[in-house]
Amino acid sequence: MKDKYNHTEAYYGIMTIIMYVETIILVSGASFLKSKSIGSVIANIFIGLVCVTIIIFYINNVRINKTHFTKQMSSYGRIINVYWILFITSFILTLIPSNIRPMFIVGIIMTLVTNEYMGILFQIYFSVMITLISADSIEVIVFYLLSGLIGCAVAKYFTQKKFFVYAIVIMLTTNLALSGILEYIKNKNITNQYIVSSFLCTIGGIVAIILMLPYIYYRVENRIRAKLLRISDPNYELIVMLKNYSKDLYDHSLKVAKLSERVAYKLGADSLLAKAGGYYHKIGKLEGKDYVSYGIEIARSYSFPEEVVDIIKQHTGRHQCPKTIEAAVVMLSDTIISAFEYLNDKQNELVYDRDIVIDQVIDAKLDKDMLDESGLTLKMFRDIKKCFKQEETIYDI
Numbered sequence: 001m002k003d004k005y006n007h008t009e010a011y012y013g014i015m016t017i018i019m020y021v022e023t024i025i026l027v028s029g030a031s032f033l034k035s036k037s038i039g040s041v042i043a044n045i046f047i048g049l050v051c052v053t054i055i056i057f058y059i060n061n062v063r064i065n066k067t068h069f070t071k072q073m074s075s076y077g078r079i080i081n082v083y084w085i086l087f088i089t090s091f092i093l094t095l096i097p098s099n100i101r102p103m104f105i106v107g108i109i110m111t112l113v114t115n116e117y118m119g120i121l122f123q124i125y126f127s128v129m130i131t132l133i134s135a136d137s138i139e140v141i142v143f144y145l146l147s148g149l150i151g152c153a154v155a156k157y158f159t160q161k162k163f164f165v166y167a168i169v170i171m172l173t174t175n176l177a178l179s180g181i182l183e184y185i186k187n188k189n190i191t192n193q194y195i196v197s198s199f200l201c202t203i204g205g206i207v208a209i210i211l212m213l214p215y216i217y218y219r220v221e222n223r224i225r226a227k228l229l230r231i232s233d234p235n236y237e238l239i240v241m242l243k244n245y246s247k248d249l250y251d252h253s254l255k256v257a258k259l260s261e262r263v264a265y266k267l268g269a270d271s272l273l274a275k276a277g278g279y280y281h282k283i284g285k286l287e288g289k290d291y292v293s294y295g296i297e298i299a300r301s302y303s304f305p306e307e308v309v310d311i312i313k314q315h316t317g318r319h320q321c322p323k324t325i326e327a328a329v330v331m332l333s334d335t336i337i338s339a340f341e342y343l344n345d346k347q348n349e350l351v352y353d354r355d356i357v358i359d360q361v362i363d364a365k366l367d368k369d370m371l372d373e374s375g376l377t378l379k380m381f382r383d384i385k386k387c388f389k390q391e392e393t394i395y396d397i
Contacts, residue, residue, distance in 0.1 A: 007074055012063070015076035016056055022080060023052045026087045030133050034094070044132055051125040058121060070306060072114050082113050086122070089208065090130050098136045099182045100198040102205025103127065103144040104151035104171060109212055111155035119155060123148035143182045150174050156375075158209060162268030168206055175202040224305045228272045231304060232257075232279060238302065239279060245286055252337060253279050259333040259394045260326075263387045267380060269325040277311030277330040280304070284312070292319050317370040328374035329384070335361050336388060340395050354395065358388045 027048040031041040059076075062069045072078075086106050093101045106126045111119030127144035130136075150170070157167035179198045183190050230236060243250040257278030264274035284295030295312040307326070314320045314327040315334055322328040339361055343352050362385055365371050376384065 007076075012060075012076060015080060016060075019052060019056065019076075019080055019083070020049065022084055023048045026084060027129060027133075030087070030091045030129075033091075034133050036133070044129065047132065048125075048129055051128060055118070055121050055125065058117065070115070073118075079113060079118075082109060083122075085212075086110070086126065090126050091133070094130060094134045096201060097197070098134060098140045099143065099186065100179050100194075100201045101130075101144070102147075102175060102201050102208075103130065104147040104175060105205045105209055105212075107148035107151040108155040108158065108171075108209055111152045112159065112213070116152045116155070119152040120149060123152060137186075139182055139185055143178050147171075147175050147178050157268075158213070160268035171206060172199075172202050175205075224307070225272065227303075227305050228276050228308070231302070231308070232272065232276050238283060238298070241286060242279075242283060249282060249285060252341065253282060255337045255394055256281060256330065256333045259337065259388075259391055260330045262391055262394070263333065263384065264326055264329050266387045267325060267329070267383060269329065273305075273307055273311075274326040274329050276304075276308050277315065277326060278333060280308060281312055281315045281330055281334055292316060317365075317368070321370050321372070322374040325375050325380070328371050328376055331370070332362060332365065332384070332388070335365070337395075354392070355389050358385060362388070 024045055027045050028041055031044045036044065059073065059079075062073060086109060090103065090106060093103065103123075103126065107119045107123035109119075110122040124145065127141050127148060131141040131144065154167045154170050157163035157170075176195070176198055179202075180190055180195070183194055183198075231238070233239070239250075242253060257275045260278035261271045261275035265271035280295065280299060282291055282295065283298050284291030284293065287294035287298065292313065296309055299309045299312055307324070310320075310323065311327045311330050314322045314324075315331045317331065322331055336358055339357055340354070343357070362381070366381070371381075
């Protein structure tokens with residue numbers, strides 16, 4: 001039986017076995033190339049298998065519990081492909097002095113391929129294995145872990161044009177600082193030549209990430225984007241059905257879609273995903289009162305990207321709180337538009353200030369802790385209020 005991502009249990013089982021086999025081949029091959037003894041090779045393989053078992057346990061636990069199990073997490077084959085590429089890349093990096101290796105690329109790439117938890121697990125695994133294979137010191141593994149963990153934290157910004165430079169600056173300064181500390185601990189001195197080498201290696205790591213991004217996103221992201229474009233077309237059958245069902249509901253959804261798209265764009269989030277989420281957040285009303293549950297069913301019956309289904313599920317906060325910036329934006333857009341629609345109906349009785357209404361709506365969601373898991377930072381909360389206040393033309397439609 002296939003799951004919603006068109007994979008069977010046999011697929012997951014075979015891919016798991018391949019990951020174990022790949023681990024044995026990669027770890028043993030790297031160890032032999034470093035002229036390790038048979039005993040060391042066996043020990044390295046054992047440690048590698050233990051680490052991979054922990055990773056596989058996490059993936060399977062996520063899959064069984066359906067928590068954070070996304071299209072990216074279901075693509076075991078793609079994870080395995082990225083795994084061996086990163087392992088070989090990391091082994092090549094052993095030719096560079098240990099205190100300036102840009103090992104943070106492991107955490108960043110794997111976070112982008114799956115999620116931040118997998119990024120952290122793979123960063124720990126690679127840090128341990130490369131340290132063992134290269135016979136590096138404990139300080140080096142700490143350096144790998146710290147730079148990699150920071151990389152996992154800022155990984156998503158590498159895919160957002162607005163924050164791209166921000167991510168580069170963070171990784172550059174972090175890696176230079178950490179490698180400088182490591183160099184000082186080892187040699188009690190930091191030379192100009194070392195600073196230049198560290199800078200160039202960090203830049204090289206960032207360039208490697210940029211070059212890998214098209215491979216990471218090409219198949220999955222292009223398919224998702226094509227689907228989002230199709231379902232966001234005003235002539236798409238579900239949108240036409242929505243318009244025929246209720247002009248008021250269609251007008252509301254159109255406003256939410258436009259507002260979500262513009263605010264998401266200004267925040268550096270996926271504006272097309274936010275737009276689609278805005279269009280379909282109440283599509284379930286075509287079927288009945290429990291519009292969230294019906295909306296999820298309709299979206300899945302039309303093979304919507306799971307990211308859109310998640311927005312439908314999360315936009316009210318009753319079934320699930322927003323887990324992404326796009327879902328948070330749709331939730332706030334829906335609430336703000338609904339508030340203005342209500343106030344406009346009562347306009348002969350009430351006088352209100354739009355900016356105050358927007359502040360009250362966002363503050364209310366914050367007070368109820370509904371946006372805690374959305375990924376919005378404190379700065380983004382300030383920006384998001386500003387963005388909503390700038391979109392007066394949509395409120396007047």
